Amino acid sequence: MAIDEHELAAFTATIRDFAQREVAPRVAEYDAAEQIPRDIVKQMAELGLFGGTVPEELGGLGLDHVSYAKIIEEMAKVDHTLGVLMSMPSSLVGSGLVKFGTPEQQEKWLRPLAQGEIFGAAGVTEPQSGSNVAAMETTYRRDGDDFVINGAKTWISNLDLASFIITFATADRSLGRAGISAFIIPVDSPGLTLSPFKDKLGFRPICSGEVSLVDVRVGADALVGEEFGGYAVAMNAVEKGRLSVAARAVGLAQGCLDDSIAYAQQRVIGGTAIADHQLIQAKLANMATEITAARLLVHDCAHAMDRGERGRKQASMAKMYASNVAQRAATEAVQIHGAYGVSPEFRVGRAYRDSKVFQLVEGTGEIHLQLIARALLKGE
Template sequence: MILTQEQEMIRDAMRDFSRERLAPFAEAWDRDHTFPREALKELAELGALGMVVPEQWGGAGMDYMSLVLAIEEIAAGDGATSTIVSVQNSLACGIPNRYGNDAQKEQWLKPLAKGEMLGCFCLTEPHVGSDAGAIKTTAVKDGDEWVINGVKQFITTGREADVAIVFAVTDKAAGKKGISCFLVPTTAPGYVVGRIEEKMGQKASDTAQILFENCRVPADALLGEEGQGYKIALSNLEAGRIGIASQCLGMARAALEAAVKYAHERETFGKPIFEHQAVNFRLADMATQLEAARQLVWHAASLKDAGRPCLKEASMAKLFASEMAEKVCSDAIQIHGGYGYVTDFPVERIYRDVRVCQIYEGASDIQRLVIGRALAD
């Protein structure tokens, strides 16, 4: 696939921003657990927080391929920032853009797409991950309000967000058709940040446990129709998985570039290790796997832009890219030798950041399940 001139310009602009405003600070943000709020404001000014939202609702009105390119470049600078940006685009903006009414779009989507607000996606619970239909959080109608009670787990931007997209059971007897979706301001009484998780990587992106303790929201906080929540939760899987696959490309590319640079600088037996066939072949395999993953991601994005179903292709891209990225980052550490294991070089941080990509937005085995079902149809 050949990029358009506009897409190349977007990629290049994001690459320049990432190299100047993300990569130099990524190590400190990771060490100090610093949320990159200023960098996000600058990304918002570039239109990166609502890229595929129509201009009418404050977005940049671009295509998914442009979003893929932007996320790859952001991830090459800092994996944690790319996760925040991916969630903001695919979930926080994507869901109200598709299911919100005009009043909800005016109140929430516009500021989200402009980056004036940040959003989070509250589906996962302490004992409910892949089986989204088994959530226990409830929302009970009380006059002209909904009262939400429950616990959500592993919520990206849960502490820093301004609005939460929350899934709760409104009809226990209806099973999956009894789940509804709500737009909940994080300032609402009863929205409580229970704790911030201590993670292996992506420490600049907060991952929170959120408690809903008699959290009251007005009746018009319901997003879509009552009982439509399960459908809404699954509807953005394609975009979300394409987004995570894109960040895998960026982190893997950053690790590869670091490994190539080090291989040219480090000398053994009288020559740079790049000239040793064992190292050179390893780098060749890394580059090949990265490019193969990129083509899968671009293909899924092109199908999305064409309005064609791409759940299988998005799952393939996410599965292959996430597993590729861990292998490439591991190989980058190996090329660095002992220095790859210490914080003086970026590859140990990138490896820690990329590992979770095989877990969130659908674990690898879930992707295989989706692909396998598609083959059976």
């Protein structure tokens, strides 16, 4: 359903107030500790921040994609990693269950996911094939009514909070995308091992790591969608995920601009605020222009999805451009802050680290250039 402007404004204001009051004073501390505090997550659930685009009848908020992108951006201005948690029920983890899940799967996994009662992870990326789903090496075989899965996934997020993982495996690697199926695997399943990475460059509060699957056995009720239909499940999740990554990148960039404007007006050198210098003004103007352009690309992608389109080309454009804008905005923000840009007293240094990771997650910029070009050459 569409949310009207007044409802969206009120909800966005609630998120803004929560982020400034509860998150901003603590984010540097939990970034260093590499763990999102459980009490913050609990408060987010109480505010209904995880419902996103999940239909109301399935426990979500039923937002349109444009409104969803706006609230993700709002949280990302203060901490984009909380935006990751907000996005998962509507993208990487939950979107496949919305479109392909059985009523039983939706009730058991999706409803509590959308209400923040449980959390999930999505196992797509692999050590050798990366994000190329069609080239995955994780395999499964049938054993009676069960499926037995073997393989490994890497750089999988949310390992500390997840109750289950939606992952993908192939029955026959020679079949490419036609051999792939999607499965729900509870994290306490025998043979499933989670190994978090520590001391990452950025995205530090999000627990990411490797998932090992050794003879992991699941029943028929774990299959998401039809057998051999996993590629469609994966693409649905990935495309929705790229929208949320782009919205978070815009939020981070906007936070950098907001901080840079405030600092430039307060920082006085030789009796003059640095905001009065044309070089600083040019930096701010360029940042604002690029952020506005990135936001428009995000909303263009969201509008396409609201029309019922996949929005593949739009998602790649939005993700690639917004990630690059976030990196440039963070770089300029540190430059404007000068030596204070590397001080933990200011958040632009953290944004600088995170902005680089934005250019890598959900497909590198180089991959998205290829995807956009392919779409153009096909006349899409």
